[in-house]
Amino acid sequence: MAFTFVTLVLGILLGAFVSLSLTARKWFSRVSNICLFIMIFCLAAKIGCQEEVIAQLPVLGLRSVAICLGAMAGSFIFMKVLVVPVFSSTLRELEKDEEQKS
16 A cells, blocks of 8 residues: 555656656656556456345446436535525626626
């Protein structure tokens, strides 16, 4: 775990303080994508080897859909109830200011 943390910190420091060329950034992007795909493949293979998980896949899928729909509904409600009223008045004020300037 310490190795992972040190590697993460070194990567952040490298990205923050070293000016990388466009070629280097593209190379890092490709390497990180390849590593991500390998990690996802290994995780999926590990899950596929576990018969208990495969047997519970329909239940897990249904729960995942329920969580996803709940998160979307919660976000929609949050936007309608809290965010839109606050920003709509601000937007109206900005529109009035623009009309007065014209």
